[in-house]
Amino acid sequence: MARSGSRPSYQEAARELLRTSVLDAVRDLLTERDWSKITLGDVATRAGVSRQTLYNEFGSRTGLSQAYALRLADDLVDHVAAAIAANVGDARAAIRDGIANFLIDAAGDPLVRSLVAGEVKLDLLRLITLDAGPLLEHAGERLAAAFQHSWVAASAAESEVLAHAMVRLAMSYIPTPPTPDRDTPAELSLLLGPYVEAILAARAPS
Structure with a gap:
């Protein structure tokens, strides 16, 4: 689809x-x-x-592995977009739920499990670290569109700032998962939520 x-x-x-x-x-x-x-x-x-x-x-084999890595990034976008739709007007809940659901799904992915266990090969590791540019750009563009064409109604520039920051932060937890004592989704919502709230406040009638 x-x-x-x-x-x-x-x-x-x-x-x-x-x-x-x-x-x-x-x-x-x-x-x-x-x-x-x-x-x-x-x-x-x-x-x-x-x-x-x-x-x-x-x-090629490399092209196939790149497509698999891109699907991980698409999963992040899909989870956040769904959370935006489910939490109208609540930026922090939307970010928290989207990130939480993505991290849960990612933790169950066999490639991610191998990566965390130190078993994954360098060529795959590079796809989400050193060579992650195409992945980050792809997911960032899709997520920016979600922020633009939803109740957030952020401008193109605002959406790009928010989306690229969220994608980079969320994907960084793939090779280095958060420790059990950290509530990463809640922390990211505290960090990024005020930016969305400022966008909403600026658009609200005085």
């Missing part, structure tokens, strides 16, 4: 279904063995597609 909210064409819907099936297959395989032991043939077989289809869509 197109994430922009517009109705997708048949070709777009088919491509989205293909990517979802393939990335779900990668996730399933990661629960069974290390990424280094998973071949593109394994992924194609599990997803029920040909290797050529896999190559046509993702280009």
